[in-house]
Amino acid sequence: MAHILVVGGSLGGLLAANILVREGHRVQVIEKAPATLDGRGAGIVTHAALFEGLRRAGVTIDDSVGVEVTSRVALDTDGSVVSTRALTQVLSSWSRLYQLLRDALPADCLVAGTTVRTVTETTGSVRLDCEDGRSFEADLLVASDGLRSVVRQQFAPEIVPQYAGYIGWRGVCDEAVLSHMTLSTVFDCFGFGLPPGEQLIGYPVAGAGNATVRGKRRFNFVWYRPAQGEAELAALLTDADGVHHPLGISPNKVSWRHVAAMRTAARALLAPQFAEIIEKTAQPFLQPIYDVCSSHIAFGRVLLMGDASFVARPHVGMGVTKAAQDAMAIADCIGRLGAEPAAGLAYQEARLAAGQAVVERGRMLGRYMQSQGSPNTVRRDSDEVLRETAIDLAPVVGVSIHVVPVVPVVHVLPVAPKTKQRRHQ
Template sequence: MDPHGKSSPTPRKALVIGGSLGGLFTATALRAVGWEVDVFERSTADLDSRGGGIVLQPEVLRAFSFAGISAHGALGVRSHDRLFLDHGGEVLDRQLMPQTQTSWNTLYAALLDHFPAEHYHRGAALSGIEQHEHTVHATFANGRKAHGDLLVGADGAGSTVRQLMLPGVAPSYAGYVVWRGLVDECRLPAAARPLLHENFVFQQDRDSMMLQYMVPGADGATASGRRRFNWLWYLKAEPGVALDAVLTDRNGKRRSHSIPPGMLSAEQERWFRQTAAARANPAFRALIDNTDQIFVQAIQDLQVPRMVFGRVLLTGDAAFIPRPHTAGSTAKAAANAVALAKALDGTADPDHALEIWQQGEHAQGEQMIRWGIRMGNRIMGIAMH
């Protein structure tokens, strides 16, 4: 008997490609309805935060509840007001808008702790997929083979599953990037604290936007003094020479869409800090001055024409990459996972269930993409075509 009261005499098996948040949301949700699940992650090492802070959306809490995950302590940090500052640091507008922010590390640790370690396989880079009748066979670069009733591509923006199923579909560059950083709460100078402490703060210019909010510490701590300030600054970078410079790391390697913490080139770091000195308000300058490892990501758009290919399917950022202004990427992956588990729970016809699941999730993905593009282009002063 599974946790939802359904009898499962012959458990079906799912292969989940991608061991980050999207993959673990899917894996824990399917296990909650009686499926056997193996997760395959291409990285050989433990994953760490590439994205920093995340706004904690209701869909994430629903996914935790559905999977029976009880977090140890608070999942996030509450913010109270939304503040809009000018270049000099004066408050242009203040709105009471409570919400909770969490971090990639916090969610990942809670999900991974709930999933059996023996079914989480690192160093497994997918190389091929074959379907036979109602089974899926996966092969991996290390020679491993696996088979199941379902294969879920939850392997993010650079999805191998998507490349195999939809070889002509790839993310497109939106025309701007986001520079990011994290600062331990205890490192921020006292003069910058009154505006930033437990508030969601913006500086909006004609063609850029900077914002910050507090998130748990690197160890998931939410106690005062042990948290972090998470900041983001959206700036334009024209395709070609300008974007190439941003995405070339300290070793001279041109990365596909992001430079991780610690790998920013000295030239780009110098340019960015000079830009911040000239354009950021004093509180935000204090954040940037106290950030040791700045990282940067190109903003991308992606939507797939379909999410289901027989017994192979795409979820999360492998299917749709929403602009970060929606605060919807993690929530979308969580919602995809719960909807999938509910659709498959107890069904005698998984293929029909997958088609029904696709109809609802694809429509919602398209809606989020459209909303994010409109919002992002308006924020950045980019004309719609």
């Protein structure tokens, strides 16, 4: 049995900790948030490898894990159908996965309200020093401390998040308040809106109390919009009192003026169904989109995983699945080689190229949207967008080391008579 420290008690850290505990190790998760984290009910696309990771983490998977959709639809500005595609996927939510993983973790494994400051490697062990003066020592450290990982900053300071040039407006809207038209044309689908240079995706997720029954669900959306210049981004990250939040603005701080302007733009640019969803979303919030691409993820007894190692643009819908793959690979390497630097090297061998491939695919999916209107426009029609967004990448780029590649159930539907084809350029 090894002693392993996990920095970060969000989805990635909890996946790793639960898997390692179940494989017989002593695990301590150091999380800076003092209380339960809040994911605002935002949606998570699931893939086979995520379910494999959850099972290894001791989670029983049943229908309550998410909402199943069987098709995708792109809507034009007038609300008519541009493209459709059959694809069965389960859409979960951050809060649901967090609750399942927190419930699975033995209570004495979590050290909450403690912020890690520095990591020191000694011969045969690794030591954490925290801002409250506490320190911890163990055989190996797994850093799952997110986009702005302090552990990555210490071991690979040259790897910094790269702003992609656009933001995602996000939110969830109660099913019960939506019109019959929106419910009957898009609510039960993975929906897309493709105005030039922008993209909206949305799908149903569980509602309050993780209810997945009809009438109680919510519709989760992400609307990608350009915010190219520093000044434009800074304005969006400034609250109504004029305070700038450069590292990310919390949902309750987003300026009502920006929300109002975004809703006005939604009425002009998006299908009325999406405009209604956005209008009736109580608290839309926004997140700048970043890429993080590491060149090393193992430093002796220190391993980076999840968003600390790679952040791919959310078009790939792979963040939590990748964290699950990382967690399983770490547990496998420790199982094979012990909690030693050799296990770290084997983990890096298994996951580095996969992480880089996912980041590159996210860039590719974002590039076509950003290039519209420029001389180097990347052409892609709505069928291609529906086919490529947030799909299981195991069969596409072979990023899974655990899941035997399976061909997803994909049938291209004949275009319905009323639909229009449009090139997005």
